[in-house]
Amino acid sequence: MLPINRSRSQSRAGSPWSFPGMDYSDSRRKPQVVAKLVMVAILTAFCIFILKQSPAFSGPSLFLRREVGATHVLVTGGAGYIGSHAALRLLKDSYRVTIVDNLSRGNIGAIKVLEGLFPEPGRLQFIYADLGDARAVNRIFAENAFDAVMHFAAVAYVGESTLDPLRYYHNITANTLTLLEAMSAHGVKTLIYSSTCATYGEPEKMPITEGTPQLPINPYGKAKKMAEDIILDFSKKSDMAVMILRYFNVIGSDPEGRLGEAPRPELREHGRISGACFDAALGIIPGLKVRGTDYPTNDGTCIRDYIDVTDLVDAHVKALDKARPSKVGIYNVGTGKGRSVKEFVKACKKATGVEVKVEYLSRRPGDYAEVYSDPSKINQELNWTAQYINLQESLSVAWRWQKAHPNGYGSQSVITL
Numbered sequence: 371m372l373p374i375n376r377s378r379s380q381s382r383a384g385s386p387w388s389f390p391g392m393d394y395s396d397s398r399r400k401p402q403v404v405a406k407l408v409m410v411a412i413l414t415a416f417c418i419f420i421l422k423q424s425p426a427f428s429g430p431s432l433f434l435r436r437e438v439g440a441t442h443v444l445v446t447g448g449a450g451y452i453g454s455h456a457a458l459r460l461l462k463d464s465y466r467v468t469i470v471d472n473l474s475r476g477n478i479g480a481i482k483v484l485e486g487l488f489p490e491p492g493r494l495q496f497i498y499a500d501l502g503d504a505r506a507v508n509r510i511f512a513e514n515a516f517d518a519v520m521h522f523a524a525v526a527y528v529g530e531s532t533l534d535p536l537r538y539y540h541n542i543t544a545n546t547l548t549l550l551e552a553m554s555a556h557g558v559k560t561l562i563y564s565s566t567c568a569t570y571g572e573p574e575k576m577p578i579t580e581g582t583p584q585l586p587i588n589p590y591g592k593a594k595k596m597a598e599d600i601i602l603d604f605s606k607k608s609d610m611a612v613m614i615l616r617y618f619n620v621i622g623s624d625p626e627g628r629l630g631e632a633p634r635p636e637l638r639e640h641g642r643i644s645g646a647c648f649d650a651a652l653g654i655i656p657g658l659k660v661r662g663t664d665y666p667t668n669d670g671t672c673i674r675d676y677i678d679v680t681d682l683v684d685a686h687v688k689a690l691d692k693a694r695p696s697k698v699g700i701y702n703v704g705t706g707k708g709r710s711v712k713e714f715v716k717a718c719k720k721a722t723g724v725e726v727k728v729e730y731l732s733r734r735p736g737d738y739a740e741v742y743s744d745p746s747k748i749n750q751e752l753n754w755t756a757q758y759i760n761l762q763e764s765l766s767v768a769w770r771w772q773k774a775h776p777n778g779y780g781s782q783s784v785i786t787l
């Protein structure tokens with residue numbers, strides 16, 4: 371312990387604070403003292419500089435620090451199909467990105483690709499966590515300084531939602547509530563929410579506008595609609611900037627071939643039409659099953675609006691850019707053009723170069739004849755228009771990735787058909 375009442379006349383020889391030959395009472399030695407203090411200050415500054423260069427020092431704090439000009443976006447579900455493409459685009463546009471994913475459906479391989487492309491400290495971090503765990507979510511918000519959230523994480527298969535509805539309400543509706551509570555508690559005031567055209571159900575009139583009544587017919591659409599309602603109610607009492615994007619049928623992948631769509635094999639039966647097309651072309655399934663040829667459409671098959679993932683993530687970046695406090699924007703994200711299943715199958719055959727076998731079956735209960743968007747609101751307000759509207763081209767891009775990654779992100783090998 372240091373003595374408290376030490377008089378100036380006391381010897382300082384044993385003091386840990388004294389330097390040899392230094393005596394504070396001697397005014398002639400002041401210049402030497404100053405020089406030594408300057409030396410100490412320089413050495414201290416040098417040590418701090420060296421420490422700051424080490425990753426252990428700069429890593430976590432960069433994500434906790436707010437910096438002018440560096441917008442930090444939390445991308446939930448960023449290991450999944452759309453979330454990974456969105457993270458890639460944000461990183462390319464110099465955003466700071468934190469991905470939170472429980473890898474229940476996504477791929478660590480997609481994260482590895484992103485980390486390989488953006489290895490610099492403070493650009494990208496991945497946090498393995500479940501959004502259903504409110505304590506973990508709160509900790510993530512406490513340990514990071516987010517400016518905005520893009521909330522993609524969800525289970526997202528209509529068929530599965532009818533078999534396991536509670537899982538859907540939990541994962542989509544309850545987790546969105548948890549996320550909103552954390553945003554509110556930690557002062558994060560911008561939310562871009564992934565919604566879906568499934569919230570509209572079976573509208574009588576086409577095309578679908580944002581004013582079309584939302585009458586969802588399956589648990590997936592209902593869970594998303596409930597999440598939208600929670601967000602809208604909360605936004606009335608807060609200054610949060612909210613953008614709700616209702617996507618139509620998402621296809622395609624990164625034109626530079628770095629990312630793709632790689633759903634879990636066990637989800638194949640619930641899968642989407644593009645996945646089925648590639649699985650058939652790869653010989654993983656015997657062929658395509660087209661359900662319903664007697665719909666009141668041009669060729670009797672169902673009509674859908676296919677939106678390329680590159681256009682979709684562009685809509686997110688534009689929405690983030692235009693998001694304003696206390697304002698809510700709701701937008702359909704589609705091409706505005708419907709394509710029949712027969713057209714899709716033709717494009718699939720051309721894109722893959724494989725004469726995929728097609729079996730025509732009777733209608734599947736619950737499928738509706740025609741669904742396509744009116745995208746004029748997003749065209750006008752966000753200055754967004756779909757650019758990748760050639761179905762065959764979008765499928766060709768996606769097919770290149772599928773062919774190079776027959777086991778999803780698990781393999782980089784190329785197979786020849």
Ligand SMILES: NC(=O)c1ccc[n+]([C@@H]2O[C@H](COP(=O)([O-])OP(=O)(O)OC[C@H]3O[C@@H](n4cnc5c(N)ncnc54)[C@H](O)[C@@H]3O)[C@@H](O)[C@H]2O)c1
Nearest residue numbers: 447449450451452471472473474475476501523524526620
């Ligand atoms: N793909 C489409 O055609 C389409 C259409 C309309 C809307 N959407 C919406 O877009 C979003 C992304 O869909 P996708 O096609 O990329 O799906 P996806 O399954 O590829 O990605 C979802 C990601 O969320 C993660 N996730 C799920 N539950 C989570 C949880 N509790 N905690 C943390 N992470 C969790 C998964 O692991 C996965 O990485 C979803 O909200 C979906 O409803 C998709």
